Amino acid sequence: MELKRTNVPFLLSLALVVLLALLPVTKTWAVGIALLLGAAVSNTVPSAAPSGLGKMRKLALNTAVVLFGFGLNIGQVISVGGQGFWQTAVSLGVIISLGYFLLRFFRLDGDTMKLITFGTSICGGSAIAAVSSVMKARDEEIGVAMGVVFLLNTVALFAFPLLAGAVSLSPEQYGIWCALSIHDTSSVVGAAAFLGDTSLSTATIMKLTRTLWITPIVFVLSLRQGEKGKLSVPLFIVLFLLASAAASVLPFPVLFKSLASAGKVFMAAALYMVGFGLHRSVVKKAGAGGMLFGGILWSVSIVVGYVLASLS
Incomplete structure (x- = not known):
């Protein structure tokens, strides 16, 4: 990644986000502030975004998840x-069943709606990226699906903490609800952290379990496309499990606690970079039809997630 003078606003704001994530007074809301700050800088100074921002965002998010593993017992993970x-x-x-059923009632491109369906049901942008390569989707279709999922993720990050006080769920159940009902890992973790470490750890494990469904889904779709199916597990999930196993057997509790806390700083940085994608053009690209389709799927996902969490 090459940094230029135009990237200075990005770097200064990122430093502020890290500071907010470290201060006891502001760390609870750091992820929400980070998202809004990223959106503000992106819309005010579009040229501030460095090249390779997507890779930076993915690295920060995956690093945060791995570091969270140091704060969990492997028995709890299992x-x-x-x-x-x-x-x-x-x-x-x-x-997925609802998404395919609704295909006939919308005038949107079929592949676009399928991408939104998989993004909503599995894990947001990661699922869209993985599935789109198998479906041979066009850039325009991917862009619309990403825009819809991204906007709904942003709503979720702020809506779920507000709903936390209105529903009768324990911290563990709230974490499960977040993991089952919110698309992207970044927003799941950001929303779940509002109720503390118990909710955060439950949501992280449950969300990674949900993310693993990318593997069989892509495998089946590739077979349907006449290609040779491949099975693989994301590396960051393997590292998360190894981190949890290490923290469970090695006698370094202070170190592991510090590493887990560092994960929250990386998560705030990731949300800040996610905010850079919340540009006016994203809203325009998503369109009313795409937002309605995604909104229906997400609404059902929230209800189903709540019911399943309540039964836990």
């Missing part, structure tokens, strides 16, 4: 992940 398998399967099945 327990919550095992329970989350059937919950994520039910949620995914409902949303």
Whole structure:
């Protein structure tokens, strides 16, 4: 990545986000502030974004998830992940079925709606990117799907903490609800952190379980496209499990606690970079039809997620 003078506003704002994530007074709301600050800088100084911002965002997010692993016992990961398998399967099945059913009622491009469906049901932008390569989707279709999911993610980051006080869910149940109902990992973690570490850890494990569904979905789609199916597990999930295993058996609790706390700083940085994508052009590209389609799927996802969380 090459930095230029025009990138100075980006770097200064990023430094501010890191500071907010470290200060006890502001760290609770740091992720929300980071997202808004990123959007503000992006719309005010569009040239401030450095080249390779997408790769930076992905690296910051994956690093945050891996560091969160140092704050979790591997037994907890296995327990919550095992329970989350059937919950994520039910949620995914409902949303994908609904998405394909609604295809006939919207005038949007079919591939665009399919991308929105998989982004809503699995894990937002990562799912769209993975599925689009198999579907041979056009850049325009990917852009619309990404825009819809991104905007709904932004709403979720602020809506779920506000809803937390209005629903009768324990911190663990709230974490499950966030993980089942919010698209992107960044927004899941940001929203879940509002109720503390218990909610955050549950949401992180459950969300990674949901993310793993990318593998069989892409495998099946590739077979349908007449290609040779491939199975793979994202590296950051493997590293997350290794971090949790290390923290469970090695006698360095102070170090592991510090690493887990550092994860929250990386998450704030990731949300700041996500905010850079919240540009006026994204809203225009998503369009009313795309937002309505995505909104219907997301609304059902929220209800299904709440019911499943309540049964936990």
